[in-house]
Amino acid sequence: MPVGLDGLAFFDTQGRRVTLESYLGKKNVVLVFTEGFGGGMLCPFCKTQTSRLVANYKRFQELDTEILVVYPGSRDHLDEFIEAAKTTDSRQVERVPFPLLLDEDLVAVDYFKITSNLAHPSTFIIDKKGDIRLAYVGADMTADRPSVKAILNVLADANHGSQPGAE
Amino acid sequence: MSQVAYELPGQPSEQPDDRFVQVALQQRLLKGQHAEHILEYSKKESVSVSDAALALSLLEPHEVDAIELLVHPKQLIPGFELLGLLGSGAGGFVFRARQDALQRDVAIKTIITSARSSTLRQARMQREAHAIARLQHPHIVTVYDSGYFRGRYCIAMELVDGETLTQLIQRHSQLSEYVTWQIARQVASALAHASQTDIVHRDIKPGNILLTNAPSGIQMEAGIPFVKVVDFGLAFSSDQTDSDQITATGTTLGTPAYVAPEQLQDPHVDERADIYSLGATVFHMLAGHPPMSDRSPMQAILHKSIGDDRWRDQFPDSLSAGTVALFQEMTEADPERRTGNYLDLMNRIDEVIRELKVADDISSQPTDHGLKLSVPERFNVVKTKRSWTRPGLLLATAVIFALIPVFLKGSPASDSSANVTWITDGLPYSLFDGFNVPIEFQESGTWIPIVASDGSRVLAGQSGGRLRIPMRFRGSDSSNTRIRLGVHFPAESQFMVSTVSDSPNVNEMNLLQLTATRATPLSDLRPSPSAVEGVDFEPSQPEDVVFQRLEISRQRGQIVINVNGDLFGTVRVNDAEHTTLRFESTRGTVHLADFDIVQLIPESPELSTSPDVR
Numbered sequence: 001m002p003v004g005l006d007g008l009a010f011f012d013t014q015g016r017r018v019t020l021e022s023y024l025g026k027k028n029v030v031l032v033f034t035e036g037f038g039g040g041m042l043c044p045f046c047k048t049q050t051s052r053l054v055a056n057y058k059r060f061q062e063l064d065t066e067i068l069v070v071y072p073g074s075r076d077h078l079d080e081f082i083e084a085a086k087t088t089d090s091r092q093v094e095r096v097p098f099p100l101l102l103d104e105d106l107v108a109v110d111y112f113k114i115t116s117n118l119a120h121p122s123t124f125i126i127d128k129k130g131d132i133r134l135a136y137v138g139a140d141m142t143a144d145r146p147s148v149k150a151i152l153n154v155l156a157d158a159n160h161g162s163q164p165g166a167e
Numbered sequence: 168m169s170q171v172a173y174e175l176p177g178q179p180s181e182q183p184d185d186r187f188v189q190v191a192l193q194q195r196l197l198k199g200q201h202a203e204h205i206l207e208y209s210k211k212e213s214v215s216v217s218d219a220a221l222a223l224s225l226l227e228p229h230e231v232d233a234i235e236l237l238v239h240p241k242q243l244i245p246g247f248e249l250l251g252l253l254g255s256g257a258g259g260f261v262f263r264a265r266q267d268a269l270q271r272d273v274a275i276k277t278i279i280t281s282a283r284s285s286t287l288r289q290a291r292m293q294r295e296a297h298a299i300a301r302l303q304h305p306h307i308v309t310v311y312d313s314g315y316f317r318g319r320y321c322i323a324m325e326l327v328d329g330e331t332l333t334q335l336i337q338r339h340s341q342l343s344e345y346v347t348w349q350i351a352r353q354v355a356s357a358l359a360h361a362s363q364t365d366i367v368h369r370d371i372k373p374g375n376i377l378l379t380n381a382p383s384g385i386q387m388e389a390g391i392p393f394v395k396v397v398d399f400g401l402a403f404s405s406d407q408t409d410s411d412q413i414t415a416t417g418t419t420l421g422t423p424a425y426v427a428p429e430q431l432q433d434p435h436v437d438e439r440a441d442i443y444s445l446g447a448t449v450f451h452m453l454a455g456h457p458p459m460s461d462r463s464p465m466q467a468i469l470h471k472s473i474g475d476d477r478w479r480d481q482f483p484d485s486l487s488a489g490t491v492a493l494f495q496e497m498t499e500a501d502p503e504r505r506t507g508n509y510l511d512l513m514n515r516i517d518e519v520i521r522e523l524k525v526a527d528d529i530s531s532q533p534t535d536h537g538l539k540l541s542v543p544e545r546f547n548v549v550k551t552k553r554s555w556t557r558p559g560l561l562l563a564t565a566v567i568f569a570l571i572p573v574f575l576k577g578s579p580a581s582d583s584s585a586n587v588t589w590i591t592d593g594l595p596y597s598l599f600d601g602f603n604v605p606i607e608f609q610e611s612g613t614w615i616p617i618v619a620s621d622g623s624r625v626l627a628g629q630s631g632g633r634l635r636i637p638m639r640f641r642g643s644d645s646s647n648t649r650i651r652l653g654v655h656f657p658a659e660s661q662f663m664v665s666t667v668s669d670s671p672n673v674n675e676m677n678l679l680q681l682t683a684t685r686a687t688p689l690s691d692l693r694p695s696p697s698a699v700e701g702v703d704f705e706p707s708q709p710e711d712v713v714f715q716r717l718e719i720s721r722q723r724g725q726i727v728i729n730v731n732g733d734l735f736g737t738v739r740v741n742d743a744e745h746t747t748l749r750f751e752s753t754r755g756t757v758h759l760a761d762f763d764i765v766q767l768i769p770e771s772p773e774l775s776t777s778p779d780v781r
Binding site: 001002112113120124131132133134135136137138139144146150154 | 602603604606607609610611612613614615616631
């Protein structure tokens with residue numbers, strides 16, 4: 001586990017403190033950083049990615065995994081983001097089923113070295129031991145997020161205590 | 168290893184005759200249609216395929232001998248497995264071989280069957296082994312072991328990947344003065360060392376000068392090859408008595424175009440004979456053809472014997488005064504009037520090199536060395552493929568066997584080589600622990616630690632994945648570091664290395680690109696001579712995963728890149744600007760492993776401040 005990872009803490013949209021340490025040994029974590037609100041708009045691909053995670057949340061739960069989506073910077077436009085995330089391809093959900101976390105001071109963004117206007121869109125898969133099993137850092141306003149399937153594959157391998165073959 | 172271009176009927180078969188043909192095809196000594204012809208003849212006449220090949224004149228006896236050795240690759244020398252034929256000559260072979268115990272590839276030099284009864288040739292090989300064994304110099308090929316095996320005298324020696332100076336010259340009409348003297352300087356350094364141990368080479372010529380990449384840690388100016396002097400088979404030491412000497416009767420006295428006149432009269436020559444031959448070699452590099460190329464060898468001997476040195480008049484007249492003067496001094500027919508020792512010679516060469524730099528308006532500042540030279544551009548068209556199974560492309564040593572007695576008068580000389588050797592200081596620090604994405608280095612894209620098909624833990628970078636690696640060791644102020652990694656290409660993927668800066672005003676520098684089969688220098692790198700047009704790899708197979716080894720060293724204002732242990736290229740950098748490397752998967756997925764960084768320090772700090780350092 002990288003030094004300092006278990007010390008990272010966020011507040012969710014309800015004001016509750018969420019630490020990565022609390023998941024260690026219990027659940028895998030898919031930590032998703034959105035770009036936040038920049039350039040006069042919310043990153044459309046971040047909204048899409050989050051809604052896909054919402055739509056497939058059950059599959060993540062089956063793999064003993066929590067999804068944490070981080071909204072960096074000011075909470076302006078947060079509600080707009082949440083509404084977008086709740087609209088999946090097939091339906092409208094009542095609530096985002098996993099924590100939406102705030103990183104208003106960009107502490108976590110700085111830890112992962114993904115600083116951009118606010119943050120580069122990024123995804124990290126952290127297994128129960130705290131090892132980072134996947135790291136994705138995207139260019140701003142691009143759609144090249146790891147697919148849900150790719151993330152699920154890494155999680156499945158993490159649960160089996162193994163890592164996938166390359167070929 | 169190259170593929171067999173011809174498939175035997177009814178494969179698989181391991182019959183001895185079939186194996187013989189397979190090896191002949193692998194070594195490209197036979198073509199497919201010839202193999203069929205030989206097999207048909209063998210069957211029809213009920214003779215072995217080797218006899219059939221000889222009867223049909225499709226193989227020479229020495230080629231048959233080499234193939235038969237390769238058919239039983241572990242039988243020649245215990246502990247060594249012959250892998251392929253590197254070259255052959257009038258009297259012997261050089262094989263590439265694997266030394267099992269040390270897991271290293273070596274060159275094995277031995278003689279052909281017909282020469283086994285020749286005590287002269289066997290003795291000459293023994294002499295060569297003994298001569299080189301006494302020499303330890305970066306520009307002289309190293310002998311590991313020698314002895315008689317199965318009736319043949321064999322020498323196991325350092326394997327040198329490269330080409331001969333002859334081959335280099337053949338690719339060009341001529342070499343420039345600058346490259347010529349840089350090569351001559353290295354040869355002089357090697358011969359000076361030999362001279363200190365009372366050894367005269369006596370057969371210096373382009374065919375006995377191998378050009379290769381500098382060993383890891385040794386910096387060479389971009390475009391200048393690293394020299395290895397080979398074939399000390401004519402060498403003889405002054406501490407051996409006449410009774411130990413081999414008679415010259417019936418043997419060649421060196422090589423007529425390059426041999427010193429006094430060596431034709433009396434084999435008891437001193438280092439001045441080698442200096443003459445080096446001067447003749449300089450002529451060949453600058454003129455593009457050997458001395459007296461318009462005359463037969465016998466005519467050359469005759470002219471030299473009577474003191475006719477008009478061949479020197481054919482020296483190109485467009486050369487600098489310094490070059491012409493030094494060439495004349497080196498090739499005086501009278502050894503008493505010739506440059507007499509290596510210390511003087513190396514000083515004179517250095518002087519000419521300095522004059523050439525000034526004439527070309529090249530800054531004497533180390534940071535500018537080599538960057539504005541026209542010479543490397545001319546040199547840059549050299550291409551060397553790493554296809555060692557093709558005889559002649561990769562030479563371990565020249566294999567011309569001749570026996571000449573020599574008597575030497577040693578003269579101390581110093582090797583004032585200006586190269587700085589950088590060594591590691593402390594242990595490497597791993598940049599990837601096999602389990603975690605090193606998030607401190609990720610820049611973009613998707614990186615996943617996985618287990619490759621050979622079981623190794625690798626960091627897989629998908630297309631677009633970038634890492635930024637600061638070239639600074641943890642807690643150190645020095646940027647002199649070496650970053651090392653293995654790169655594996657599981658499919659059609661591509662990997663690029665560049666430098667980046669934290670400053671937005673500093674441009675990136677693109678250094679090299681790797682694919683599963685090739686490393687290619689990019690625009691900002693000054694490639695080594697053998698890497699100008701890229702270096703080919705043996706592609707990795709799923710059942711035999713190969714990691715291409717990449718070493719990127721920052722050595723006081725210069726980045727030096729080695730690929731698979733060979734110098735690939737260099738680039739001058741500003742220590743304050745190009746502070747970080749970028750590794751990028753530019754297509755498909757690449758696997759990185761054995762990824763570490765270590766501090767470098769100059770081995771001899773006092774040398775590193777020398778104005779000669781480059």
